[in-house]
Amino acid sequence: MSTEAARKAGASRAPMIVAAVLACAGIAAWIFQITQGLQVTSLTQTYIWGLSVSVFYAMMACAAGLMALCGFSEFKPSVMSVDERKLAMAAAAPTMLAxxxxxxMDLGNPGAFINLITSLNLTSFTVLDFWAVLLAVIVGVVYLALLARGSQGRAIGVVAMAASVLVIVIEGIMMANNTSHTLWASGMSVASFLVAAFTGGTALLAAIAPRHKNLFVAGLIAMAAVILAETVTGLISGTDLSRGLMASIVAGAYAPYFWISLIVGIVIPLLLAVGGKSLVAAAACAVVGLACEKLWFVLAGEAEVGLAFHHIGPEAESFATLLYVPSVVEVLMTLGCLGLALLLFLIVRAALREG
Amino acid sequence: MHYGMVIDLGRCIGCNACTVACKQKNATPRGTFWCKVTTTEEGEYPKAYRKSVPTLCNHCQNAVCVAVCPTHATYKREDGIVMVDQDKCIGCRYCIAACPYEARTFDFGEDKTYFPELEGDNPYESAHEGAFHAGTVSKCILCSDRIDSGDVSTACSQACPTHARIFGDLDSPEMQELIRRGAYVMRPDQRTQPAVYYLPR
Incomplete structure (x- = not known):
């Protein structure tokens, strides 16, 4: 092997090595968390859900959005060619699995996980979400296999779109179902989750097929509209509590996540996309923004119940005492799952290339 | 038979005897309070006053925690008491998010003893070791273990020096009479139909 060939081979292996290292770090962090309990996270009795849940929602949004676009391509092949669909599903299916x-990993007692499978409590949206995620993963794998064999068609396209929409709608309702949280329990939740899936899906689509830059821009504008509608409406109307909550999102405890979701998640990708710069970087920024959008949405909604119940003033300073910064263990576990998704994507892509 | 509680806010002096009695009876870990008293300042000088509100799980008839629990770990007994089976709980914490009353506590696996600087648990803590599982949720059981053994009472209501906490069968004429005195429930907008009523000051 020549020096040049060896250098190329090394460069192509580098992402896989990075992904494998991240996945191993995530597994190590998870083992540490299992042995120590969730005390090693930054979660509290107020913030019972944090980074993991937010990134889960963002990953599902991106993957389900991309799978729905693949399904749509079965009817309108100009959206994605067969090769692009292969690449898209090679990304979507592992992302949903990860x-x-x-x-x-975020469960407090994963040893009892089998109870989730056997209980079939269909009044619980956690159960519905589990089966919907599993269904989406299975549909993703089957779709990928059909694409590899060249036997995809409209039927799997319809199933892929339906499974994608189903999982996102269930996740939206899962949050909206918590009626004591006014931030979550609104019609905006499901709409926001669906728009996030469109934005995430079109971000990845633009990274795969740059000719769809305008669709990605539309997704970013739609996401900006939803975020601004939610926050501005809360700021200028509603109760003292909702105004205080929105003030804490815009200028209080959750402001860092809010402004990252707007600037990194929307403004920068818009500038990059419109300016004809790297769409891969723009897509990556949009995905980070989506995770931050879910983070402030989850955190602010959680704090709301305690403040309302204990009659703590709705002023922003009440919320300012409730900071949440993910712990190293949470960050490592999250990076580990992203590494797992990347590793599986690289393996599947390599397998598809070899035929 | 439908067990519940009527709490007379006019009688509560905020002494937290109920809080301590609950901890003594159930040996809940450090940081876990199934029964507690929240205190707020109401009104303005010179008519400001301290308002104490004893709280506990509301053992709702339409319990959202039961509906959202993915594994049936949270369930409702025939007598209306809402329980958590810690062996079934997967620690998803959806019930905590769903509960409008902040009645549930997640066990993060931290040190459960009150005096960790001492070597080992004290005898009382040792006797209750294993009662609480890390990674699961716990809450007030309305002293169901006592009820099952024939003693129909709760530790908090027994310890209350002013009889502000009145425990009993909500279907009984005595409890119905108390409720008719203008008792209200927390967060009626949630339509959870709590079994804990409050008599105003």
Whole structure:
């Protein structure tokens, strides 16, 4: 092998090595968390859900959005060619699988996980979400196999779109179902989750097929509209509590996540996309923004119940005492799942290339 | 038979005897309070006053925690008491998010003893070791273990020096009479139909 060939081979292996290292770090962090309990996270009795749940939602949004676009391509092949669909599903299916792993990592008592499978409590949206995620993963794998064999068609396209929409709608309702949280329990939740899936899906689509830059821009504008509608409406109307909550999102405890979701998640990708710069970087920024959007949405909604119940003033300073910064263990577990998704993607892509 | 509680806010002096009695009876870990008293300042000088509100799980008839629990770990007994089976709980914490009353506590696996600087648990803590599982949720059981053994009472209501906490069968004429005195429930907008009523000051 020539020096040049060896250098190329090394460069192509580098992402796989990075992904494998991240996945191993995530597994190590998870083992540490299992042995120590969730005390090694930054979660509290107020913030019972944090980074893992938020990134899970963002990963599912991106993957389900991309799978729905693949399904749509079965009817309108100009959206994605067969090769692009292969690449898209090679990304979507592992991402959904890794998101599922991330949410299992976030359980306090994963040893009892079998109870979730056997209980079939269909009034619980956690159960519905589990089966919907599993269904989406299975549909993703089957779709990928059909694409590899060249036997895809409209039927799997319809199933892929339906499974994608189903999982996102269930996740939206899962949050909206918590009626004591006014931030979550609104019609905006499901709409926001669906728009996030569109934005995430079109971000990845633009990274795969740059000719769809305008669709990605539309997704970013739609996401900006939803975020601004939610926050501005809360700021200028509603109760003292909702105004205080929105003030804490815009200028209080959750402001860092809010402004990252707007600037990194929307403004920068818009500038990059419109300016004809790297769409891969723009897509990556949009995905980070989606995770931050879910983070402030989850955190602010959680704090709301305690403040309302204990009659703590709705002023922003009440919320300012409730900071949440993910712990190293949470960050490592999350990076580990992202590494797992990347590793599986690289393996599947390599297998598809070899035929 | 439908067990519940009527709490007379006019009688509560905020002494937290109920909080301590609950901890003594159930040996809940450090940081876990199934029964507690929240205190707030109401009104303005010169008519400001301290308002104490004893709280506990509301053992709702339409319990959202039961509906959202993915594994049936949270369930409702025939007598209306809402329980958590810690062996079934997977620690997803959806019930905590769903509960409008902040009645549930997640066990993060931290040190459960009150005096960790001492070597080992004290005898009382040792006797209750294993009662609480890391990674699961716990809450007030309305002293169901006592009820099952024939003693129909709760530790908090027994310890209350002013009889502000009145425990009993909500279907009984005595409890119905108390409720008719203008008792209200927390967060009626949630339509959970709590079994804990409050008599105003």
């Amino acid at each position: 998101a599922g792993v991330l949410i299992i």
